[in-house]
Amino acid sequence: MIAILDYGSGNIRSAQRAFEKTKHQVIVTSDYQEAAGADGLVVPGVGAFGSCMKALLKIDGDKIIKERQQEKKKTLGICVGMQILFETSDELLDGESIKGLGIFPGKVVRLEAPVIPHMGFNEVQVDESSKLFQGIEKERFYFVHSYAAKDPVDGANSYCDYGGGFLAAIESQTVSAVQFHPEKSGAAGLALIENWASGL
Amino acid sequence: MSLATRIIPCLDVKDGRVVKGINFLDLVDAGDPVEMAQIYNNEGADEITFLDITASSQGRSTTLEVVRRSADQLFIPLTVGGGISSTDDVNQLLRAGADKVSINTAALKRPELINEISESFGSQVLVISIDAKRSRSSSGFEVTTHGGSISTGIDALDWIKEAIERGVGEILLNSMDTDGTRAGYDLELIRLVRAISPVPIIASGGAGDISDFAKALESGADALLAASVFHFGIYRISDIKRDLDRKGFTVRQGNQIGQN
Numbered sequence: 431m432i433a434i435l436d437y438g439s440g441n442i443r444s445a446q447r448a449f450e451k452t453k454h455q456v457i458v459t460s461d462y463q464e465a466a467g468a469d470g471l472v473v474p475g476v477g478a479f480g481s482c483m484k485a486l487l488k489i490d491g492d493k494i495i496k497e498r499q500q501e502k503k504k505t506l507g508i509c510v511g512m513q514i515l516f517e518t519s520d521e522l523l524d525g526e527s528i529k530g531l532g533i534f535p536g537k538v539v540r541l542e543a544p545v546i547p548h549m550g551f552n553e554v555q556v557d558e559s560s561k562l563f564q565g566i567e568k569e570r571f572y573f574v575h576s577y578a579a580k581d582p583v584d585g586a587n588s589y590c591d592y593g594g595g596f597l598a599a600i601e602s603q604t605v606s607a608v609q610f611h612p613e614k615s616g617a618a619g620l621a622l623i624e625n626w627a628s629g630l
Numbered sequence: 631m632s633l634a635t636r637i638i639p640c641l642d643v644k645d646g647r648v649v650k651g652i653n654f655l656d657l658v659d660a661g662d663p664v665e666m667a668q669i670y671n672n673e674g675a676d677e678i679t680f681l682d683i684t685a686s687s688q689g690r691s692t693t694l695e696v697v698r699r700s701a702d703q704l705f706i707p708l709t710v711g712g713g714i715s716s717t718d719d720v721n722q723l724l725r726a727g728a729d730k731v732s733i734n735t736a737a738l739k740r741p742e743l744i745n746e747i748s749e750s751f752g753s754q755v756l757v758i759s760i761d762a763k764r765s766r767s768s769s770g771f772e773v774t775t776h777g778g779s780i781s782t783g784i785d786a787l788d789w790i791k792e793a794i795e796r797g798v799g800e801i802l803l804n805s806m807d808t809d810g811t812r813a814g815y816d817l818e819l820i821r822l823v824r825a826i827s828p829v830p831i832i833a834s835g836g837a838g839d840i841s842d843f844a845k846a847l848e849s850g851a852d853a854l855l856a857a858s859v860f861h862f863g864i865y866r867i868s869d870i871k872r873d874l875d876r877k878g879f880t881v882r883q884g885n886q887i888g889q890n
Contacts, residue, residue, distance in 0.1 A: 439750070440751065441701070441724045441727055441728060443701045443725070444701045444705065447705075448705055476752055476755070477751055477752035478752055545828060545830055547753070547799055547800075547829070547830070548633065549830050550633050550634055550635075552633045553632075572706070574729075574754045576753075613705060615705070620705060
């Protein structure tokens with residue numbers, strides 16, 4: 431079973447439908463036990479880093495994700511759901527810097543390009559050891575964000591370039607994450623979701 | 631490695647039905663926005679926009695149903711515009727499966743709405759739709775409403791600057807002078823807005839000839855929206871992408887995977 435963590439507003443219906451295309455049963459939940467116990471957990475994320483973190487903490491999402499990591503259960507972060515896995519972000523909330531989960535070291539920084547947000551389909555320089563991108567190495571994925579992580583993690587690091595390189599996807603033993611939206615990246619995105627789900 | 635230009639077909643939807651004529655013969659139901667969106671998706675559209683021109687509140691719940699059905703089948707971004715005047719409206723649409731919303735008149739009436747939406751959901755969900763028209767205004771363009779028929783007296787560039795400061799993530803730039811003419815996008819308008827806008831610009835209004843799309847990109851647009859050239863089957867999305875590719879612009883070759 432795949433659980434999609436519901437901890438705020440935004441479009442998670444598309445994510446739900448996209449993950450339902452795999453052979454797994456999909457639930458959308460904010461319940462601790464359901465989210466902690468699922469074979470796979472998807473952590474979506476929209477809006478600002480700080481407000482996302484605050485909403486996540488309200489449902490003990492930090493504990494859920496860390497408990498899963500210890501128990502070697504797989505988690506996939508999407509967009510801001512990737513960013514919050516790092517220590518902190520340049521994106522402030524009411525002038526304040528907000529702490530992330532710190533599962534991966536490093537800081538999420540603002541992209542340096544003439545046009546921000548980075549919005550649309552872009553290519554990914556796929557890590558040779560990547561499992562997520564198997565068979566879809568040359569495809570484009572849909573990005574919409576103004577901040578991104580840049581410090582490589584212990585695992586597979588795949589990069590995108592927009593006013594400089596940044597992490598498009600990271601894959602560690604249990605926690606993986608993508609800065610783009612696989613549920614909005616057409617057939618390529620659905621293939622990536624299938625790759626992740628088949629490893630559960 | 632570079633970002634692909636987005637090609638965005640726009641569908642006018644009223645009471646859950648597509649309003650403008652559609653010229654594809656292989657449609658089961660030519661009036662169903664979801665089926666139309668699906669066809670555009672298969673043809674390589676990079677996003678879809680629904681413009682809801684429904685007046686009644688009953689019709690609006692029909693729109694939500696259309697958005698829900700789209701999200702069930704469509705795995706590319708969906709923007710919904712028309713009649714949005716509160717964060718509640720936005721929340722309902724996002725929950726139903728929209729990725730972005732576009733606002734127009736409601737933001738002119740109450741500019742704080744821009745701050746409220748971007749603070750609640752992030753600026754990436756918010757598109758400001760501007761109906762610009764040539765006038766004696768300081769930039770040469772003013773903002774209009776009601777399809778260009780009513781002047782607001784607000785200078786288009788001033789309004790765009792304010793909207794960006796308040797937190798919009800993208801500008802849908804409609805030229806009321808070229809809209810429906812198929813005489814080409816208003817390139818001067820695009821150039822003026824590009825000079826002041828750090829957020830993406832979607833050019834809209836006037837696409838007719840296949841060369842119009844590249845010209846809008848050369849003038850500074852990031853994405854290209856069109857309605858009638860697609861609906862009437864004058865060009866397929868793939869025709870436009872082929873032309874852009876030939877001229878050196880980056881495009882996404884849509885959805886080859888899994889389609890044997």
